[in-house]
Amino acid sequence: MDEKAFNAQINGTKNFHLRRAVERLREGLFDPLGVQWLTSGEEKLNQLFDRGAAALDKGTSYHLCVCGAYGQGKSHSLTYLKQRALENNFVVSYINLDPRQIPFHDFKEVYRALMGAMVFPNGETSLATLWKASADQWLARPENRDKSINEFIPGDMPHRFRAILAAMAHKNMEIPAGKQKLKKHARFQPRSFSWTLKNALMGKEIPAHKLNAAFHYREVPFYKDSSLVCRESREYMAMVKGLAQLFKEMGYKGWVLLFDEGESIGQARITCRSKSYDLLHEIFCPEKQAQGFYPVFAFTHDFFTLVETEPWDRTRRPGGPRKADQPTDDIPCFARNYHKAWKNINIHSLQDLSSGEWETLTGKLKILHGRAYGWEPGTAELTGEMMQILSQNKGAESRMKLRLLVNLLDLEQQKAPC
Numbered sequence: 001m002d003e004k005a006f007n008a009q010i011n012g013t014k015n016f017h018l019r020r021a022v023e024r025l026r027e028g029l030f031d032p033l034g035v036q037w038l039t040s041g042e043e044k045l046n047q048l049f050d051r052g053a054a055a056l057d058k059g060t061s062y063h064l065c066v067c068g069a070y071g072q073g074k075s076h077s078l079t080y081l082k083q084r085a086l087e088n089n090f091v092v093s094y095i096n097l098d099p100r101q102i103p104f105h106d107f108k109e110v111y112r113a114l115m116g117a118m119v120f121p122n123g124e125t126s127l128a129t130l131w132k133a134s135a136d137q138w139l140a141r142p143e144n145r146d147k148s149i150n151e152f153i154p155g156d157m158p159h160r161f162r163a164i165l166a167a168m169a170h171k172n173m174e175i176p177a178g179k180q181k182l183k184k185h186a187r188f189q190p191r192s193f194s195w196t197l198k199n200a201l202m203g204k205e206i207p208a209h210k211l212n213a214a215f216h217y218r219e220v221p222f223y224k225d226s227s228l229v230c231r232e233s234r235e236y237m238a239m240v241k242g243l244a245q246l247f248k249e250m251g252y253k254g255w256v257l258l259f260d261e262g263e264s265i266g267q268a269r270i271t272c273r274s275k276s277y278d279l280l281h282e283i284f285c286p287e288k289q290a291q292g293f294y295p296v297f298a299f300t301h302d303f304f305t306l307v308e309t310e311p312w313d314r315t316r317r318p319g320g321p322r323k324a325d326q327p328t329d330d331i332p333c334f335a336r337n338y339h340k341a342w343k344n345i346n347i348h349s350l351q352d353l354s355s356g357e358w359e360t361l362t363g364k365l366k367i368l369h370g371r372a373y374g375w376e377p378g379t380a381e382l383t384g385e386m387m388q389i390l391s392q393n394k395g396a397e398s399r400m401k402l403r404l405l406v407n408l409l410d411l412e413q414q415k416a417p418c
Contacts, residue, residue, distance in 0.1 A: 006364055006367070007367070010367060010368065010371050011371075015371075015372065018368060018371055018372035019372045019373070021368065021372070022368060022369055022372045022373075022406060025365075025402050025403065025406050026403060026406045026407070026410075027403075028399045028400070028402075028403050042080065044348070045077060045080055045081060045084070045348075046084065048064060048346075048348055049064075049081055049084050049085070049088075052064060052294055053088060053090075053253060053294075056248075056253060056254045056291070056292055056293075056294060057253070059289065059291050060289045060291075061241075061244075061286060061289050061290040061291070061292075061293040061294070062293075062294055062346070063283055063284055063294070063295050063296070063297075063345065063346055064294075064295075064296045064297070064346050064348060065262075065296075065297045065298075065299055065345060065346060065347045065348065066078065066296065066297070066298045066299070066348050066350065067298075067299050067300070067301060067304070067347050067348065067349045067350065068298075068300070068301075068349065068350030069300060069301065069350075070300060070397065071396075071397020071398055071399055071400065072350045072397070072398060073350055073398055074260070074298035074299075074300075074350065075260050075298065076398075076399075077298070077350065078094065078258045078260055078296060078298055079094075081256070081258065081296060082094050082256070082258055085256040085294075086119065086121050087121075088253060089121050089252055089253045090121065090252060090253050090254055090255065090256045090294070091118060091119070091120055091121070091247045091252050091254070091255045091256070092118070092119050092255075092256045092257075092258065093113075093114040093115070093117045093118045093119070093255070093256075093257050093258065094117055094119075094258040094260070095110070095113040095114060095117050095257075095258070095259060095260070096260045096261045097110075097259055097260065097261045097262055097264045097265065098261065098264055099264050099265075099267050099268045099272075103268060103272065103276075104259075104262075104264075104265050104276045104279065104280075105233065105265075105268065105272040105273070105275035105276040105279070106233065107233035107234075107236045107237050107240075107279055108203060108231070108233065108236050110236070111203045111236040111239060111240060112202060112203040112204070114240065114257060115127070115201070115202045115203055116202065120252075121252070127201065128168060128194070128197070128198045128201065130250070131165065131168060131169070131250075132168060132169065134250040134251070135149055135152065135165075135168070135169035136169075138152050139169075149165075149166050149169040149170070150162070150166060150222065152249065153165050153166060153246065154242040154245045154246055154249075156238055156241065156242050156245075157238065157239055157242035157243075157246075158230050158235045158236075158238055158239055158242075159225070159226040159227065159228065159230075160200075160228045160229070160230040161201065161230070161239050161242070162222075163215055163220050163222065163223040163228065164197050164200050164201050164211075165201070165246075166218075166220045166222075166223075167193075167197050167214055167215050167218035167220045167223075168194075168197050168198075168201070168218075170218040170219055170220065171218070172190045172193065172217055172218060173188075173216075173217045173218070173219055175188060175217075187209070187212075187213035187216070187217070188213070188217055189213070190217070192210070193213075193214045193217065193218060196210050196211065196214050197214055197218075203236070208228065211228060212228075233275065233279060234279075234282075237279060237282060240255075240257070240293070241290035241293050243255060244290060244291065244292035244293040244294070245290065245291045245292050245293070247292055248291055248292035252292075253292070254291070254292030254293065254294050255292055255293060255294065256294045256295075256296065257293075257294065257295045257296065258296050258298075259295065259296065259297045259298065260298045261298065262297040262298050262299040262303060263299050263300040263302060263303040265277075265280075265303065266302070266303050266306040266307075270314075270333055271333070273310075274333055274334050274335070277307075277334065277335075277338045278335055280338070281335075281336070281338060281341060281342075283295050284341075284342055284345045285341060285342070285345075307338055307339050307342070308339045310334065310338075310339070311333070312334050312336075312337040312338075312339070313332075314332070314333045314334070315330035315331060315332050315333060316330060316331055316333055317330060317331075318330075318331050355390075358387075358390050358401075359387070362383070362386045362387070362390075362405060365402070365405055365406070365409070366378070366382070366383075366386075366409065369406065369409040369413070373413050375413050375416045376416075377409055377412060377413070377416075382408075382409075382412055385408060386405055386408060389401070389404050389405060389408060390405075
């Protein structure tokens with residue numbers, strides 16, 4: 001963002017939002033305005049994002065790995081890409097991976113987190129509401145009058161979720177009031193159906209009898225055609241890709257999934273790492289392209305060092321009881337050598353800011369702080385002190401440098417005459 005555009009946005013922003021941005025920088029936290037105004041290297045990030053958006057427009061999937069050391073700006077970059085994606089009509093989910101709370105190898109938990117963090121370009125956060133509106137619009141088109149909603153739902157989705165989406169698009173079966181008290185309609189509880197289907201779509205555990213009742217009274221004709229059980233990680237991966245395609249059919253450009261703290265995958269035990277690598281391989285090197293699917297990961301360099309040094313030929317003994325006279329072969333711990341398989345993945349390595357970029361950044365920070373607190377931090381002496389702080393803390397994290405600069409501006413503002 002050039003100086004003219006920066007000043008224009010600063011002048012058009014309320015003082016409350018300016019002060020909030022400075023206060024969050026002071027605490028080392030992210031602020032939407034701070035990310036928008038103080039991002040360096042945004043031109044490169046824009047190019048990378050637009051390259052992925054162009055690939056999705058052609059009907060293919062795309063992925064991106066943002067790689068850098070701790071404090072180098074990975075989370076900041078993902079936050080910037082989130083804003084960029086929303087501005088470009090993408091649905092966005094941003095989550096932090098964690099081996100205890102959101103382990104990547106258990107993609108069911110990842111799916112739940114992604115659904116809970118989902119944000120739409122118009123600010124709406126309820127997928128159920130938007131899906132119902134889109135389904136009604138699709139069915140109302142003249143060319144779709146003789147079609148069912150099943151033809152709008154991607155066929156690659158797991159059977160359970162296809163039935164859920166179909167039920168959400170249907171209305172309740174009409175049962176006369178006099179017959180609703182009959183024993184055979186004891187499961188007819190129309191007030192609970194919307195809640196049941198919404199939570200089932202979010203990945204929550206819903207008793208089978210409640211789901212079956214909702215499918216029956218919402219008149220989903222195919223729900224008995226296959227098992228409604230969905231436990232495997234690959235099934236939830238298929239659902240994520242299916243939703244990305246569905247979002248594209250609904251008028252969005254796709255689904256951008258932002259995974260921060262990706263290096264936590266390497267902190268799990270070897271069996272969990274193996275499962276995670278399998279899922280990552282399906283994302284990085286898919287056999288079939290998924291429309292509208294745009295995952296972005298943030299990794300440290302240590303993660304790829306771990307991948308390079310994994311014992312790819314390691315094996316393990318099969319578990320479970322076995323007879324002594326029945327020899328069994330050892331099982332490979334990994335399906336393949338992922339270090340070799342991932343030679344061509346899309347990696348953007350973050351670089352430390354140059355002295356010129358820091359000089360530009362400090363200039364913007366002075367303007368932001370001055371407008372927020374009503375003073376003029378424009379002296380050459382103050383600029384020299386800020387550059388001296390940067391020189392004395394070359395090895396510090398970027399967020400720490402920003403905190404030190406804000407603290408200096410706070411002290412200078414207190415000295416300034418009222």
